[in-house]
Amino acid sequence: MDNINQDPGSAEKILEAARKVFQQKGYHGARMQEIADEAGISKASLHYYFRSKEKLFGEIFREAFGQFIPSMQQLMGGDNSLEQKMHWLIRRYIALLEEHPSLPQFILSEINRDPESIGKLFLETGVRPEALMAPLLPSLSAAYGKDRDPRHFLVNVVAMTIFPYAARPLLERILFNGDGEAYDRFLSERSQLVPEAAMRSLSQKDPAQNSEL
C-alpha cells in the first residue's frame, strides 16, 4: 500500500522466508530472528519492510487463506456433472497441497487461535463466504436427495482431501510405520480414490438398512 519504490528483491526474500517459518511454526512459535536468518537479512531490515511481526504475519496468512479458500469459485462455475466438479475440486486441492503440505495445519491453527479474524479475512480477500457453496448446491441437492443436507457431503469431501495432510506425521507412523515415500504414494492414490468414494456415498439407499443397535 505505501511501500512502493523499494528493492523488490528483499521484500520478496523476506516474504518467502516468513512463509516458510510461519507455516512451519505458527505465529507464536515463529521467531523474527529465524525469519531474518532464513532470508539472509538483518532483523532490523525485516522491521523496515514490515513494521511488526503481526503485520508480517498478516501478509503471509492472508495470502495462504486466499489460496486455500476461494479455489472453489472459478472451478464451480460451469455446468459440468457433479462428478466432474468433484474431480476438479479435489485435484486442484491436491495440487495445492502437494506444493504446500503444511498449509492445512497452518490455516487450522490460526483460525482456531483467532476465530474472530475470519470475518475480516473474508473481507480482505474479497470472498463472500455464502457464495462458496452456492454453485455446487443445485447439482448436489439433485444427486444427494432432498431429505439429506448437502453440506454433509461437502464436508466429507473436504475432510477426506485435507485431513491426511494435516495429520500426516501421525498417520504416516501408524499406517506406514514412518515410511514417508509410501505415504506419498498413498496420498497420490487419493486423488482418484476420494472422488470415487464421494460419488459412491451419494447413492440412495432405503434408510431401513440401519440398525439402531
Place this chain on the structure above:
Amino acid sequence: MDNINQDPGSAEKILEAARKVFQQKGYHGARMQEIADEAGISKASLHYYFRSKEKLFGEIFREAFGQFIPSMQQLMGGDNSLEQKMHWLIRRYIALLEEHPSLPQFILSEINRDPESIGKLFLETGVRPEALMAPLLPSLSAAYGKDRDPRHFLVNVVAMTIFPYAARPLLERILFNGDGEAYDRFLSERSQLVPEAAMRSLSQKDPAQNSEL
C-alpha cells in the same frame, strides 16, 4: 514418578488449568502466568510441582494423546460386523470430541510441531502403533475388496469424524453463517451420517465408470 506425598488438590488444580490453557493456545501460545491464574495459585507453586513449562506440557499432551489414540483397541476386539464396529468407533470418538472439542487441533498442532516425539509418545502411552489397525483389517479387507487398500477407508472415516471439529470456526462461518447452535446440530447429525456414508463407500463398483477426463 518422584512426586509422591504432596497435596493432590493443588497438583490436580494445576493440571486442570494447564489442560485448558495448553489445549486452547498450544505450547508456544500458553503462558505459565495464565495457567497459574486459572489454577488460583502462584507461578512459583506451579514450578514447584512441575519443574518447567515443558515438563508440565508433557504431562498434558501425553494424557491427551492417550485419550485420543488407543481408543480403538478395546472397541475393535470382538467379532461384530464391520458396520457395528464403525458405529462404535465413531460414536466413541464423537463422545470424546463433544467433551473436548479442541483436542483434534491440539494434537494436530503438536505432532506437526514436533513429529519426532511421536515415537516416544507411543512408548510412553504403551500403544503399539502397528496394533491399532490390526483388529480391523480382516473384516475391512473382506468388505473392501482385495484390490483396494483398506487404509484409505480408515483414513476416510477418521477424517470425516475429526475434521469438522478441527476446522470448526471456518466451516461454521461458511456453512452456517456463524450460527454455533446450528453447527452443533450439524455435528450431532454426523454420528449417524458418517457411518452410513462410510458403509455406502464400501460398495463395489466396476472401475470402468471412471472417466480419466
Place this chain on the structure above:
DNA sequence: GTCTATAAAAGGATAGAC
C-alpha cells in the same frame, strides 16, 4: 507448600551510523 520478589533469558522493536 505457598508466597513475594527478583534474577535471567528471550524476543520484538527502535536508534543511528553508513
Place this chain on the structure above:
DNA sequence: GTCTATCCTTTTATAGAC
C-alpha cells in the same frame, strides 16, 4: 536500504521468607 548495537517488554525460572 541495510547493518550493529541497544532498548524494553515479556516470560520463564529461582531464591528465600513464611
